[in-house]
Amino acid sequence: DLTINKIAAGEVVEGPYSVVKELIENAIDANATNITVEIKEGGQKYIRVSDNGKGIHEEDVELAFTRHATSKIQSLEDLASIISLGFRGEALASIAAVSQIQIITKPREQPYGISLDIVGGKVVNKQQVGSPDGTTIEVKNIFFNTPARLKFMKSSQAEATKIGEIMSRLALSQPNITLKYINNNNIMFTSPGNNNLEQTIVSILDKDLFKNLIYIENSTNDIKLYGYISQPTYVRGNRNFEIIFVNGRFIKSKLLYKAIETAYKEKLPINKFPVCVLNIDINPNIIDVNIHPSKTEIKFHDEEIIYSFIYKTILANLAKHTK
Ligand code: ADP
Ligand code: MG
8 A cells, every 4th residue: 555655665765876776676687788877966856777678568567566566586595585685576666656657668579568657656657658678767756755755865966976886886797788877968987788897997987097907817716806906006086996896796895905905005105096896706605795785794704815815916916017
């Protein structure tokens, strides 16, 4: 019922950032290889996410916007992680409860698309339309019907920054997907989607990086490290571009930042930080991750081993590639 949906929405929809995150996750789950995210005014007024994924069949479109409607519980294992994560099958229902939504969706095998409009959780229009394969969801005026929530919205600048961050992390962790991010009619970046990490990094950061990136790679029995680090002459004023993925997941780790920066130490100007995008594939038995997908911390059982592995690999590569 609509009131329950509005209350549940409070758990899922923190603001534009969380809406974008849920919509992108759905696009990836639908096997999209091309995802475009457009926002205006930090997303509060306008968000559009379009994908070329598998689409939703005519008879399932309305269902997708009801609570606990999920097509994704296939095994007991799924069920366990769903119970611990909560909120499965609630994202679309929750977003729809507190905004004005239009979805246009077309599975490849269906000759036409379905367009559905929902305002504050109520379906106001449904019709057949011409559409490319895939799904486009437009979310307007988040919290228009919950003024109390609207009042406590973060600034549109803060939301746009967070959305930009999640978009660039996603592009870097999934270089096989073409991601395009448009903010207030400006194209912020388009990743090539050709599985080339170097070109992906450059598409997100800047062209000067091309001649300043060093490919690094090293492994032990339990750890495989690969990615790019910048020449010590190419630096940034903060740590935001020390980007680390562990088993495909973005993490923040003081331990690893320290390993990276210590390797650079003598080569870096004071108060400057390198740029790097590092993938660490590690035996899951020697780490603890918080199962909640929004958490970015990680615990390594043996910090000394991982620290010196990262430190030594970067140090050796810097020595080899810089004068
Ligand atoms: P969940 O993702 O947890 O299943 P959601 O409320 O986010 O719950 O989505 C409900 C259902 O709608 C999904 O299970 C999926 O079947 C369908 N769906 C949502 N977004 C897309 C999309 N972009 N492409 C294809 N199907 C989608
Ligand atoms: Mg979802």
